[in-house]
Structure formats: structure tokens, C-alpha cells
Amino acid sequence: MSTKFVVNGLKAEIEGKEILKGIDLNIKGGEIHAIMGPNGTGKSTLASALMGHPKYEVTSGTATLNDEDLLEMEVDARARAGLFLAMQYPSEITGVTNSDFLRSAINARRGEGNEISLIKFIRQMEGKMKELDMNPEFAHRYLNEGFSGGEKKRNEILQMLLLEPKITILDEIDSGLDIDALKIVAAGVNAMRSEERGFLIITHYQRLLNYITPDYVHVMMQGRIVKSGGPELAQRLEDEGYDWVKEELGIVDETVGKA
Amino acid sequence: MGTQLSFDRGSAEALSVSKQEPTWLTVRRAEAAEKAQTLDWPQPEKMRIARWNLEAFGNYKAAEPAAGTAELPAALQELLSKEEDASGLLVQRNSSRVLNRMNEKLAAKGVIFTDLETAAREHVELVQKHLFSVVDPYTDKLTARHAALWTGGVFVYVPKNVEVELPLQALLYSDDAEATFAPHILLIADTNSRVTYVDNVVSAFAGEVAPSVHQSVTEVIVKAGARVQFATVHHLAESVTDLSVRRAKVEQDGRIEWIVGDLHDGNILSDTVSVLEGSGATSDAKVITIGARAQKMSVTTQAVHVGRSTDSNMVTRAVMKEQATAIINGITKIEKGATKANGVQTEKVLMLSPKARGDANPILLIDEDDVTAGHAASVGQVNPEQIHYLMSRGIAKEDAERLIIYGFLAPVVSEVPIPSVREQLQRLLERKLES
Numbered sequence: 001m002s003t004k005f006v007v008n009g010l011k012a013e014i015e016g017k018e019i020l021k022g023i024d025l026n027i028k029g030g031e032i033h034a035i036m037g038p039n040g041t042g043k044s045t046l047a048s049a050l051m052g053h054p055k056y057e058v059t060s061g062t063a064t065l066n067d068e069d070l071l072e073m074e075v076d077a078r079a080r081a082g083l084f085l086a087m088q089y090p091s092e093i094t095g096v097t098n099s100d101f102l103r104s105a106i107n108a109r110r111g112e113g114n115e116i117s118l119i120k121f122i123r124q125m126e127g128k129m130k131e132l133d134m135n136p137e138f139a140h141r142y143l144n145e146g147f148s149g150g151e152k153k154r155n156e157i158l159q160m161l162l163l164e165p166k167i168t169i170l171d172e173i174d175s176g177l178d179i180d181a182l183k184i185v186a187a188g189v190n191a192m193r194s195e196e197r198g199f200l201i202i203t204h205y206q207r208l209l210n211y212i213t214p215d216y217v218h219v220m221m222q223g224r225i226v227k228s229g230g231p232e233l234a235q236r237l238e239d240e241g242y243d244w245v246k247e248e249l250g251i252v253d254e255t256v257g258k259a
Numbered sequence: 260m261g262t263q264l265s266f267d268r269g270s271a272e273a274l275s276v277s278k279q280e281p282t283w284l285t286v287r288r289a290e291a292a293e294k295a296q297t298l299d300w301p302q303p304e305k306m307r308i309a310r311w312n313l314e315a316f317g318n319y320k321a322a323e324p325a326a327g328t329a330e331l332p333a334a335l336q337e338l339l340s341k342e343e344d345a346s347g348l349l350v351q352r353n354s355s356r357v358l359n360r361m362n363e364k365l366a367a368k369g370v371i372f373t374d375l376e377t378a379a380r381e382h383v384e385l386v387q388k389h390l391f392s393v394v395d396p397y398t399d400k401l402t403a404r405h406a407a408l409w410t411g412g413v414f415v416y417v418p419k420n421v422e423v424e425l426p427l428q429a430l431l432y433s434d435d436a437e438a439t440f441a442p443h444i445l446l447i448a449d450t451n452s453r454v455t456y457v458d459n460v461v462s463a464f465a466g467e468v469a470p471s472v473h474q475s476v477t478e479v480i481v482k483a484g485a486r487v488q489f490a491t492v493h494h495l496a497e498s499v500t501d502l503s504v505r506r507a508k509v510e511q512d513g514r515i516e517w518i519v520g521d522l523h524d525g526n527i528l529s530d531t532v533s534v535l536e537g538s539g540a541t542s543d544a545k546v547i548t549i550g551a552r553a554q555k556m557s558v559t560t561q562a563v564h565v566g567r568s569t570d571s572n573m574v575t576r577a578v579m580k581e582q583a584t585a586i587i588n589g590i591t592k593i594e595k596g597a598t599k600a601n602g603v604q605t606e607k608v609l610m611l612s613p614k615a616r617g618d619a620n621p622i623l624l625i626d627e628d629d630v631t632a633g634h635a636a637s638v639g640q641v642n643p644e645q646i647h648y649l650m651s652r653g654i655a656k657e658d659a660e661r662l663i664i665y666g667f668l669a670p671v672v673s674e675v676p677i678p679s680v681r682e683q684l685q686r687l688l689e690r691k692l693e694s
Binding site (some may be wrong): 051052053056072075076078079080083084087090091092093095096101104105108109142159163169 | 273644647649651654655659663666667669
């Protein structure tokens with residue numbers, strides 16, 4: 001079955017302040033959607049709310065993955081259903097090695113009695129780390145502890161490659177990456193492209209989209225998607241900035257949820 | 260209840276005589292018994308141990324010797340290393356030694372590994388000189404009472420330049436709550452020697468028993484250039500109050516490494532001190548403890564810097580469940596004249612329940628200017644962001660919590676230098692965490 005990810009009228013708030021004011025998205029397997037927009041317009045909130053971060057409360061709307069209601073699920077069940085969020089600020093967890101963590105995550109998906117063999121796991125992990133040009137030593141380091149910004153981002157992509165999600169949300173994966181790392185990350189994403197998988201790429205800049213060509217580009221302002229188009233939209237935003245969009249739509253302050 | 264005993268000079272003397280102990284020891288015991296009447300219980304920070312059941316120290320009961328480890332309860336056999344992985348084994352059951360063996364080659368080199376009662380008769384000079392040379396028996400009621408009624412015990416002597424490669428292992432257990440359980444451990448590492456000592460302090464009661472007390476005093480003498488690894492794992496039943504005092508005196512360029520696993524289920528007073536007397540002496544202490552139910556724990560590590568260029572490191576990790584209370588003290592004391600000393604300590608407490616209590620108290624007492632000292636202490640709960648992160652990868656909440664809790668302890672457990680102790684600690688702390 002081809003993947004189908006549908007978000008409908010999603011509203012969410014944080015500490016009583018509404019940030020998302022009705023988001024609609026429809027991502028099919030094989031498609032890459034990009035959400036662009038200036039800071040403070042609700043892009044990361046969308047990612048966090050979909051994953052189920054406890055700080056965000058969804059007040060109305062739906063989100064389904066292959067007709068399964070994601071919003072009804074606990075965070076871990078959403079992940080096992082096939083949703084993956086590469087986070088902007090991944091947690092550091094002392095004492096838990098990267099490889100133990102990865103294996104736990106893979107086994108959580110496979111279920112009891114169907115655990116991956118250690119040898120197979122190591123082979124897979126080492127193979128993917130090589131693809132991402134990661135030092136093998138990172139397998140034995142504590143999860144994200146003492147990783148640089150770029151190393152953390154690569155580690156997020158490593159998880160994506162190993163967990164093979166149906167829908168991947170990349171939340172500003174490009175921030176803090178130099179151009180070489182950006183290319184490696186993009187190659188990782190491109191290697192995952194298939195009819196089975198959809199992507200939602202959240203970014204400020206068009207830079208990443210030079211390496212991952214999106215099918216659809218959406219502009220987010222004031223907690224809504226205010227404009228959608230093809231890859232040419234991203235290019236125009238890169239060349240001209242966001243002011244023309246604001247002008248066109250009569251928006252003065254594009255941010256949302258400010259006190 | 261038969262566990263109570265009024266203990267005075269007369270009874271201490273009578274017991275010592277009945278065991279045919281040397282006169283010097285009988286005299287010392289009698290004096291200590293008398294002193295114990297007037298001294299007070301120790302008063303650790305923020306913990307009123309006087310409220311604990313401290314009197315149930317029982318009567319001396321000699322246990323039958325065992326022919327081999329196969330005669331020990333199965334659960335205890337599991338704690339022992341394979342014979343070929345240890346340099347020697349000593350088992351104390353309740354008040355007395357029941358089993359003792361040692362590698363013959365080491366014996367030929369002059370290494371002594373026996374119970375302290377035997378050593379007091381057979382190695383008079385060494386024992387008389389060093390017994391209570393590190394711990395002042397009149398420090399408080401606890402030490403004085405111990406000096407009066409210690410039984411069994413362990414004596415280790417490693418001669419100059421001798422390296423004992425494999426650990427010496429002791430198993431100290433109680434299976435009779437009415438029997439005195441008060442081993443005294445005396446370890447002497449002579450100049451430039453090396454030794455690793457590992458013990459388990461456990462109980463093996465059948466069913467519910469009356470309250471009892473385990474009270475032990477450990478004295479370690481590290482002579483110049485010697486190196487001692489001392490690992491001790493306590494996991495007695497809830498009915499037992501564990502009062503354990505450990506002191507090492509370290510001479511020039513000597514080193515003591517403590518590994519303490521306080522995985523006991525009852526109240527605990529655990530006090531581990533390294534006195535760095537000689538210049539260049541160093542110490543390292545790793546303490547892991549898990550509190551559960553209504554347990555009360557006072558866990559102190561201390562480094563006293565006397566010599567120049569001495570170096571100490573102390574790490575304590577505590578996980579507190581249910582209504583357990585732990586007061587974790589780290590004391591770095593640098594005396595005047597201990598120039599270029601360096602003392603570092605870290606205490607971290609992870610609270611798993613809103614009813615648990617944990618205090619981490621770093622205490623620095625520094626009387627010298629030309630030193631460096633560092634400390635870090637934290638008390639916290641499992642971080643919800645970390646839980647979210649793990650769950651976002653499909654890991655169920657309880658598995659995520661478990662990963663984080665074990666992760667909290669892992670940096671200390673993984674650095675335990677003795678593989679058998681590391682594995683055992685891991686197993687025992689898992690058992691206590693999951694219970």
C-alpha cells in the first residue's frame with residue numbers, strides 16, 4: 001500500500017496560546033513537501049505537535065497515516081506506525097550508548113520475539129554510518145552527549161536510515177550544517193526516496209532544497225500555510241525573500257503566538 | 260526477643276576468654292565495651308540514626324565449618340567467582356569463618372588471607388600493631404561496640420613487592436538474625452604490593468526474621484607505592500540495619516580504589532574515608548546505591564588530604580524509589596601543608612518517586628591555599644524531554660525510563676575496574692530496580 005499522510009484543520013496551542021491555526025497537508029508516498037517560512041511562524045510547532053510532544057496541545061483537526069489516527073496514539077505508537085521526526089534539538093542522554101539506543105528503537109518496531117540479531121544490527125548500523133561519513137566511534141558514545149550540532153543532525157539521519165519510517169519530518173535539519181555535511185544528509189534522504197515514503201522538510205532556507213528537490217513547497221506564516229507551489233516557489237523565496245509574500249497577502253507581522 | 264543483649268566489660272571479657280583469644284585482645288575488648296557505655300552514636304548529617312534499631316546485635320554463635328562451597332545456599336554460590344578466577348576465598352557465616360582457601364603459591368610468597376580471629380592468634384605482631392590503627396575505636400559508640408564484639412572478620416597481608424593478580428574474595432553472610440554479625444576487615448598492603456579484595460555482604464534468611472544489625476569496620480593500610488582495590492557489595496534483607504565504616508590510610512605514592520555497592524534493603528550507614536597521608540598518595544571512590552520502600556540511607560565518602568600532591572576522586576550515584584530517603588555526603592578535606600593537592604567529587608541523585616527524598620551535600624574543608632578542588636552535585640528526576648525523545652523513536656515509555664535510569668548509573672558501573680564485580684553490580688542493581 002502506498003503511503004498516505006493527511007493533516008486536516010490541525011490547531012494546536014502551547015500554554016494556552018494558539019500557534020497552529022488550521023493546517024492542511026496531504027503527502028503521498030514518493031512525495032517531498034517542503035515547509036518554508038521565517039522564524040516564529042509555527043513551523044517547528046507543527047513538527048512537534050504531529051510527533052506528540054507533551055508541551056503542545058492539539059485542540060482540533062486530524063492527522064492520519066494510512067487512515068490510522070495518529071493523534072489518538074501515544075508518541076511511541078506514532079513512531080511505530082511509521083512517523084519519524086528528525087529533531088532540531090535532539091536530547092543528550094548520558095549512559096545510553098548510541099548503539100544500545102538504536103537497537104532498542106529497531107527492536108521496539110519489530111516487536112517481541114522478532115528482535116534483530118546483534119550481528120545483523122551491527123552490520124546495518126556500521127553500513128549506514130559509513131554512508132553518512134560518521135566516525136564508527138560514535139556507535140559507542142553516549143547518545144548525543146558531547147556531539148557537535150552537525151554530529152547530532154547526522155545522528156538523526158542515521159536513525160531515519162535504520163528505522164525506515166513511512167513519513168519523515170526533518171525539522172531544520174540544515175541548521176548548523178556545513179555544505180559537506182548538508183550534501184551527506186541530502187544524499188541520505190535521497191537514498192530513502194521511494195514510493196513507500198513521504199517527506200516533510202521544514203527549513204528557513206532554500207539551500208537544502210538545492211540537493212533535495214521538493215515536489216511541493218508551502219509557505220507558513222501566522223500559524224497557517226499561506227501559499228503553496230512547486231520547487232520554483234522555493235527559488236523565488238531564496239532570491240527575493242518573504243516580503244513579497246507578505247505584501248501579496250497583506251500580512252504585516254508574519255509571526256504567531258507572541259505575547 | 261532473643262536478639263537483645265546487654266553488653267558490658269564483663270560479658271566482652273568472658274566471651275573473649277571463652278574463645279581463647281590472646282590476652283591483649285581480651286583486654287582491648289573489655290576496655291572498648293566499657294567505653295561503649297558512655298560514648299554516643301555517630302551523628303551523620305541530617306539523619307537521626309539513633310532512631311534506628313541499633314541494639315539488635317545478637318549473641319556470638321559459632322557456625323559449623325563448611326567442607327566446600329557446594330554446602331553454601333545456592334543463591335550465595337552464585338556470588339562466588341570460579342575458583343580459578345580468585346586468589347582465595349573466605350566465607351563467614353554469622354559470627355565465624357566457615358570456609359577459607361588460598362592459592363598456595365601466594366601463601367608461599369607470604370601472603371596471608373584468613374579470618375581476623377585466627378590472625379590475632381597466629382600473626383600477633385601484625386594484628387596487634389595494625390588493628391584499630393586506622394580507625395580510633397573510641398570514635399563513637401558504634402566503633403567502640405564493634406571493637407568489643409567483632410567476630411570472624413578478614414585479615415589480608417600482602418608482603419613487600421608482591422602482586423596478587425586475581426582478587427581475594429570474601430563472602431560474609433548472615434542466616435540467623437540472633438547471631439552477632441560483625442566482621443572486622445583488616446587489610447595491609449606492604450610497600451609496592453598490589454592486591455584486589457572483593458566481598459559480598461548478604462543475608463540468607465528463611466522467611467521473616469526479627470530485626471538485626473550488621474556492623475563492620477574496615478581498615479586498609481596502603482604502604483608506600485602499594486595499590487589496593489577494595490570492592491564491597493552489600494545486599495542484606497530489609498530487616499537488617501547495615502552500619503559500615505571503612506577507612507584507608509595511604510602512604511607515599513600509594514593508591515586506594517574503593518568500589519561500594521550499597522544495594523542493601525534496610526537502613527544504611529555507609530561511611531568510606533581515604534586518608535592520604537603520604538605525598539603523592541591517591542584515592543578513588545565509586546559508590547552506587549539504590550533506595551527503595553521506606554529505606555533510610557546515610558552514605559558518606561570522604562578524602563582527607565594530608566600529604567603533598569595527593570589526589571582524590573569520589574563519585575556517588577543514587578537512585579531513589581518509593582519513599583526512600585538518602586543523604587549523600589561527599590567530604591573533601593585538605594589539611595594545611597597538603598600543597599598541590601587535588602580533590603574532585605560528584606554526587607548525583609535520581610528521584611523516581613515524588614515521595615522519595617535525596618540530598619546531595621558536597622562539603623569542602625580546605626585549610627591550604629595551593630590546592631585545586633572541584634565538586635558537582637545534583638538531585639533530579641527523569642527528564643521528560645529525554646523520555647519524549649526515546650519514545651519518538653518507538654520505544655515504550657517504561658523501556659525509555661529504564662534506559663535512562665540504567666544510563667544514569669552506567670558511567671560509574673562501566674568504570675568498575677574488576678569485571679566480575681562490574682557484572683555482579685549490574686545484575687544486583689537490576690534486581691533492585693525492577694523489584
